[in-house]
Amino acid sequence: MKLFRRKKIQKVDEIEEKNSNNKRKNRTNEDPQHESYIEKIALEGFHIPMDIRDRGYQIEQRAGKEYPFRSYILNFGNTSISTGELDTLFRAGALNINFHLSKLTKSQAVNKYKRAVTDEAARALQMQKAGNEIDFTEAIKARDKADHLLQEISDGYNDGFLGTMAVTLFGEDDKTLDSMGILIQDSVEHNEHSLRPLYNRQKDGWLSSLPLSPNMLASTVDKRFFDRTAIVATSPFYSSKIPFSGGVPLGENLHNRNMEFLNVFAPYLENYSSLIVGTSGSGKSFSNKYISSSQILLGNRIFSIDPDGENGPICVLMGGKEVEIREGGQNTINPCALTEEEVEHTLPNGRRVSQVIVPIGSKVGRLVSFYNKLLDGMNSQEKELIKKAILDVIKDWGITEDPESLYEKEKRPVRQKNGEIIYKKQRKVEFTLSDIYKQLLKNNTSGYNLDNLTFQEMIDLDSRRLLKVLRGYLRDRPDGIIFDGQTQFGGEKIENLLDDIPWVNFNIKAIEGSDIYDIVFYVLTVLGWEYFVKRPSLRKYRKRLKIEEAWRMKHIDGAMLFVEELARRSRKYNAGVDIITQDLKPFLNDPNGQAVVKQATSALFLRIGAMNNDEKEELQSIFNLSEGELEIICRKPSESENDQTKGEGIIRVGGSSAYIKVNVSDEMRAFIDTDPDYLIRNGLMPSVDEIIDENSEMSTEEKEGVFAWG
The missing domain is CATH 1.20.5 (Single alpha-helices involved in coiled-coils or other helix-helix interfaces)
Known part of the structure; x- marks a missing residue:
């Protein structure tokens, strides 16, 4: 049957x-x-061997192989979590991460933290009786934190959640899987967290880490309490808070409503360079002026290049000095000026010591580069003639690497601002472009007259173009007034200017459109590097070299490479370079420009306008921006007068970022805002009607005066 x-x-x-x-x-x-979306992305299956409890294999028949995986659960540490602590985990590559959250009721959260306060207080009492001061102090801190969070939840300012983070790591083979697992576990443990393999629960971990899957890790010990701030810090797709290390109170965090601070000198940063980028009307200049004024209040020193002439009022208000560069003006920038530089070298016993020298070699290179820009390029013979003339002048003037060679031998009395008289050595007169031109005449002509700068016969024909072009940049010609002469600003020496004044702002708006504009921009940048950043007397100060509208550097040959050098080397001089620009393309299209912006460890990204997909991908790859951050900074201009997004952007310090809005007081805004509507509305600038009325009144008074006289 x-x-x-x-x-x-x-x-x-x-x-x-x-x-x-x-x-x-x-x-x-x-x-x-037709296959559904889920069917298209679905795997053929997975296999977990019975004899191996800490890994499994994901089967992919389309690729003709299977991949090993290991599932983990992240055990969060006892302390608070900060933004960026899990970045290594999130960026480790072939990972599935699912963060399961369930919100607690207010009573559940309050009861949980009441027990936490009681437990920590009991632990503190026990440690005190045992005489363990270290654990006693930690228990008291934990109790205070728990009590603070309890008060926030009780008053409705915070919420409680239970969370579980399931992680599945994939590898090409078992060896790769083990190696990656060890590296990730070590990086997480550095931040007091631990990544624990799910022994004998690989299936539950694999399922829990899939998108849209329920949490299969339902044990009480697998869940951890979170508040709202911790959730934001843990999630990679949220901009959270910047770790506080002092600095400028920049703006309100639009996620947690806390104040965010920008510290470009944070001790954990690799260098002190920063970037401020935003299109016209985004609040770029507004933010920069506010940051600069706040840095002065913190005791920093600033050397700024101001192409638009906007920094004058706030600079003077903060005790600084504005220097206006114009053709035919009284200010002179001598590109030949030499100053001291502090360098380090190693003794035979291995000890590193500092020494102050005169950097003759680098100065000769800078001058050759300067002449190359004046001549719009030089051939090798012309460069050799220029270099020889410069070295001959330096030798004739008795300048060596010894700093004493820059000073007179005898000390002279000098009256200080407070009336005190001190004796100190005075600097020698600087050699100038005229001295180099005269040396060119000596080296390459015969029958020369150094008084009227003429010659009878040219010995070296390669000097013909040099003598003809460079003659137009000497003191008796319009373009030569700015460059040929002793460095001084309104009769004041640059040494006194930099040593005594916290902020020097160079306003070059008056020469905009001039054929020497780019050269002045470059010379001022070199001046800031040699006289400001590397100045030994300013070593004790934190310094900022601010280059505004830095996109103009693309017009200057070699400027991007020079600024990259500043960004790399300024940290050793307790300084940093600030790149302020409304256009990133000149930097992204130039290898040296990319290096400049990549060096920035601090950045403020305001609205930069709409971009195509290729530009977004390039921006995202260089600055490692999330999709949400890209959406914020690539917004289109506002189409409503009630829009309040001006000043909103992404601040980044190190590996942490936050979504903020720059806010300042009404008193400060009156000095830094350049919006005509705001200035007119608050009586800070006359309207067009007021100007017309004022001119009409003046015309009437003039007519009446003429009539009365007649």
Whole structure:
């Protein structure tokens, strides 16, 4: 009977399978079905060996192989979590991470933290009785934190959640999987967290880390309490808070409503360079002026290049000095000026010491580069003639690497601002472009007259173009007034200017459009590097070299490379370079420009306008921006006068970022805002009607005066 029953069952199974195949065939031929999205991305399956409890294998028949995986659960540490602590985990590569959250009711959260306060207080009492001061102090801190959070939840300022983070790591093979797992575990443990393999629970971990899957890790010990701030810090797709290390109170965090501070000198930063980028009207200049004024209040020193002439009022208000560079003006920038530089070298015993020298070699290179820009390029023979003339002048003036060679031998009395008289050595007169030109005449002509700068015969024909072009940049020509002469600003020496004044702002708006504009921009940048950043007397100060509208550097040959050098080397002089620009393309299209912006460890990204997908991908790859951050900074301009997004952007310090809005007081805004509507509305600038009325009144008074005189 059993034999017949088995045959009957087998026959029924064969009939059902045949019918099923016919239905599938008919459905394929007559009514083709499209695969759903889930079916397209679905895997063929996974396999977890019975003899190996800490890994599994994901089967991918389309690729013709299987991949090993290991599932973990992240055990968060006892302390608070900060933004960026899990960045290594999130960026480790082939990972599935799912953060399961369930919100607690207010009573559940309050009860949980009441128990936490009681437990920590009991632990503190126990440690005190045992005489363990270290654990006692930690228990008191934990109790205070728990009590503070309890008060926030009780008053409705915070919420409680239970969370579980499931992680599945994939590898090409078992060896790669083990190596990656060890590296990630070490990086997480550095931040007091631990990544624990799910022993004998690999299936639950694999399922829990899939998108849209429920949490299969339902044990009480697998869940951890979070508040709202911790959730934001843990999630990679949220901009959270910047770790506080002092600095400028920049603006309100639009996620947690806390104040965010920008500290470009944070001790954990690799260098002190920063970037401020935003299109016109985004609040770029507004933010920069506010940051600069706040840095002065913190005791920093600033050297700023101001192409638009906007920094004058706030600079003077903060005790600084504005220097206006114009053709035919009274200010002179001598590109030949030499100053001291502090360098380090290693003694035979391995000890590193500092020494102050005169950097003659680098100065000669800078001057050759300067002449190359004046001449719009030089051939090798011309460069050799210029270099020889410069070295001859330096030798004739007795300048060596010894700083004493820059000073007179005898000390002279100098009256200080407070009336005190001190004796100190005075600097020698600087050699100038005229001295180098005269040396060119000596080296390459005969029958020369150094008083009227003429010659009878040219010995070296390669100097013909040099003598003809460079003659136009000497003191008696319009373009030469700015460059040929002793460095001074309104009769004041640059040494006194930099040593005594916290902020020097160079306003070059008056020469905008001039053929020497780019050269002045470059010379001022070199001046800031040699006289400000590297100045030994300013070593004790934190310094900022601010280059505004830095996109103009693309017009200057070699400028991007020079600024990259500043960004790399300024940290050793307790200084940093601030790049302020409304256009990133000149930097992204130039290898040295990319290096400049990549060096920035601090950045403020305001609205930069709409971009195409390729530009977004390039921006995202260089600055490692998230999709949400890209959406914020690539917004289109506002189409409503009630829009309040001006000043909103992404601040980044190190690996942490936050979504903020720059806010300042009304008193400060009056000095830094350049919006005409705001200035007119607050009586800070006359309207067009007021100007017309004022001119009409003046015309009437003039007519009445003429009539009365007649």
